[in-house]
Amino acid sequence: MPTSTSNRKTSDIVARTISSPPHLEHLSTLSKNVRAKCLYQFSEPVSPHIAARSSLEPISDASVLAAVHDELSTYATGEDGIAIVETAGGVLSPSPSGSSQADLYRPLRLPVFMVGDHQLGGIGTTISAWESLHLRGYDVRSVALFAEDRYDNHSYLKDYFAERDIHAFSIPPPPERMTNAVEDAQSMRQYYEQAGNLEDVTAFTELFLHAHDKRISDLKSMPAEADKAIWHPFMQHRERSKDTIVAMDSAYGDYFQTYSRQRESQASSASETALLKPAFDGSASWWTQGLGHGNPQLALTAAHAAGRYGHVMFAGAVHEPALRLAQTLIEKMGNPRLSKVFYSDNGSTGMEVAVKMALRAATVRNGWSPDDEILILGLKNSYHGDTIGTMDLSEPSIYNKKVEWYSGRGHWLDFPQVKMRKGQWVVEPPEEWEGAQATFGQGSTFDSLDDVFDFEMRSQDQSLYNRYCEVMLAGQEKAGKKIGALILEPILLGAGGMMFADPLFQRCLVEAVRNKSLNPRSSRDENEWAGMPVIFDEVFTGLYRLGRFSAASFLDVDPDIVVNAKLLTGGLLPLCTTTASQSIFEAFLSDDKSDALLHGHSYTAHAVGCAVANQSLDTMMKMDRDGTWTVFKESWSQPGHDSALPAVRVTGAWSMWSSAFVKAISHRSNVDYVFALGSVLAISLKDPAGASYASTAATGVRDKLFAGKPGEQWVIHSRVLGNVLYLMAAMTTSRETLEVVEEKVFAALE
Structure with missing residues (x-):
């Protein structure tokens, strides 16, 4: 799998390889402008993962990547040239560490010139190799094979790749190796000269260089073209320009490969030659990234599900990925109340579904009419998505002004926040709690974060919170307010400003709204909702984002409805689940279809997303079990x-x-x-x-x-x-x- 790069800033044609193939000795004799260097060479002609065992030091993927990157960087002198990185073995052959070579070199994402197999069975081998590279995000620019009349692989593959806009060509096979070294060198020199002058080879060279130049040209033009054509979310466009828009060429692991016009001009003045700059994905791509960009296992899972199902109708039907995912969520959340999973496309719509569930259940039990004004109880600076329904439930101060279509039907409570100031953990009461600071006393500071979650040691704070919640709810009841649900983002309020709510306060609030005097259970089932349905918005905080599968476990309470998204698919695809209790589900049971939860999407429970979610959760649960995060916990x-x-x-x-x-x-x-x-x-x-x-x-x-x-x-x-x-x-x-x-x-x- 030779991979090539012509950044037009290398001074020579340079071959780089992880083990030395026989033709390198011939290649270096062709011209003074051709240099060949082997970065890693082993004594045994076996697979690199076996040969590397003789090495005194383990050879990691990171060390190989660093060596290749550093070597190529030495040729960025500003002069024209081509650098070629030649790999050892096939596309999926092991690297010295044991990983596949396709995965090893993926962070570099060099354009690929692939050498196909001209022998019996070579058509399938070549296509499989290309699919493996394509699946991992490589750009395969050209495919070359030896011309062979018996199997004629090159003719078939030329047509096959042409249909996929990939250039394929063939050249005559090299001469047999001669026993006399001098004669063999002369024979190979003649072969290289003849092959290099072939029309197909010349066309390939020009095409490959043109493709590289076009890649750079397209990358540089993207910010300006985006400025004309794209309406970006969550930003004021007067602050945006072609100089500030970041073009992303690719992403892998923790990093984007980025181009910035502004940074290019700064780099030029600093004599830097790199066009692309790796950038750590510090926002986890809007909080979705869980298992790294370009994760090959997730890509394979998605491809398999796409090949098996594509998208299939879900109304009144089921497929294995959706069923398995629902069962996993119900089991692993450890919440005995939860029994039914509803699928939607994203966190905003999932939260809208949750509100519909809760309000229906509260309305049926309380006998409220459609004309009644029903409020949602939540926290200030809460934010639950961008649908009209969820925007109605968010506290208006998040934008510091009320827009005309933003009705804000809810009652929002200010809340104590957890902060570290000057090396000290503090639970800070809100300003509107008059006298609360004095009441907190010594309980307002903590020696460790663990102590904040030690509810048994915080009896004084708990008494204060209980009194506050009781008085607040009594006031709402006295004023004749009808509250249909409590909605919380457990622990962290994300889009509202990354606020760390005191978990003890959230716990006390949940317990208060479940007080039997407000609205007792209709039966003796302890898992039936009481008081009002409790919704936990775990779109951001759930599924290990805070270190646990369930963010609710930090509060030691079991919500009646939980919404999950973001990390659900490891950062690859949009998908959301709204998981509800049996008593919530039964509020919709009727002989009248209009009483059903009439909400859905064309791509509800799409099989590709569900399959990727299963793989993502399996991976993170394994990491939780095998001690992957122990180094952080320590x-x-x-x-x-x-x-x-x-x-x-x-x-x-x-x-x-x-x-x-x-x-x-x-x-x-x-x-x-x-x-x-x-x-x-x-x-x-x-x-x-x-x-x-x-x-x-x-x-x-x-x-x-x-x-x-x-x-x-x-x-x-x-x-x-x-x-x-x-x-x-x-x-x-x-x-x-x-x-x-x-x-x-x-x-x-x-």
Whole structure:
């Protein structure tokens, strides 16, 4: 699988390989402008993963990639030339580490010139190799084969690849190897000269170089073309231009490969030659990224489901991926109330479904009429999506103004927040709770994040919260308000500004609304909803984003309805589930079809998404079991309280961002507070004008992270929410990667 790059900035034609094939000795004798170098060579002519066993040091994929990248970089002198990276073996042959070579070289995503198989069975071998590369996001520019009359593979494959807009050509096979080395060298020299002058070879060379030039031209033009044609979400377009739009050539693992017109001009002045710059995906691509970009296992799973099903009608039908996913969610959430899974396309629509479920159940039990005004109870700065229904349920202050179509039918409560200030964990009551600060007393600060979740040790705070919730609900009842549901984003309020709600307060609120005096259960079933249905919006916080399968487990309560999306498919496809209790489901049972939950989508429970979700959850559950995240958890472990216990105890609350780093940045002069949980880090920056969604206090740090420093190999792409800069890792991000990210963030906060 030779892979080539003509960045037109290499001074020579250079062959690079992971093991030395016999023709390299001939290649280096052709011209003084041709140089060949073997980066890795082993004593035995066997597969690299076996040959590498003789090496004193293990050869990792990262070390091979670094060696290839560094070697190619030495030829970026500004002169014209072509660099060729020749691999050893086939597309899926093992690398020295044991991974497939297609996966090994994927982060470089060099354009591919593939050598096909001209022998018996070679048609299937060549097509399979191409499909393996195509599936992983490689661009296969050309395919070459030896011409062979008996099997005539080259004729068939030329037509096959032409239908797929891939250039294929053939050349005569090389002469037999001669026993005399001098004569053999002369024979090969003559063969190379003749083959190099063939019309097909000349056409291939021109085509390959043209394709490379077009790739660069298209990449450079994308920001300007996007400025003309694209309406971007969640941004004011007066702040956007062709110079600020980032073109993404590809993505793999934790990184985008990005092009920026603005950065190109800065790099030119700094004498940098790289057109593409890797950028750490600091927002986890709007919180979806879980298993890394370009994950080959997810891509294979998606391809299999697409080949098996495509998309099939789901109304009144079922397919295996959807059934298995529903069963997994019901089982693994550990919530005995949940029994039915409803599929939709994204978190916003999933939340709209959840509200319809809850309001129907509350209306049926309470005997409310369609004319009654029914409120939703939630938290200030909550945000549950962009459909008209969910926008109605979000607290208006998120945008600092009320738009005319934004009715905001709800009652929103301010809430205590968890923050780290100057190295100290604090639970800070809202300003509207008069006298609450004095009531908190010593209970307002904590030695560790684990202590915040130790509800048994927080009896004083619990008494305060219980009284507040009881008085609030009594006031609503006295005023004749009808509340149809409680909606919470457990632990973290995401789009509203990355706010860490005190889990004890959320727990007390759930228990308060389930008070039997409000609306007792209609039966003795302890899993039936009481008071009002409780909806947990885990679109962002669920499925290991905060370190656990279920974010509800942090509160030790069982909601009646749970919505999941984002990490559900590991960051590959849109899909959402709304999982409800049996008593919620039964509120829709009737002989009248109009009483059913009349909500659905053309692509409901699409098989590709469900299959990918199953693979994603299987992978993350395995990571949870096999100790993948132990290195992160150890950073948050606390000393044992008993001398008879081990020196540390495993923490219940942990983050992929190190405890030492979080504490260090909390002391920065421009930082108001910080917190980290699971893969999420949030840094609230001080703003003299006040902290709000409209604040620009964090944009300077964001821009500094993306600009990077001269000579840096990669930068950080991030997003901000007002004065809050947040970063997220994928669940597969390594400790080594995050250590470098932490260093860059710490420096950017100066």
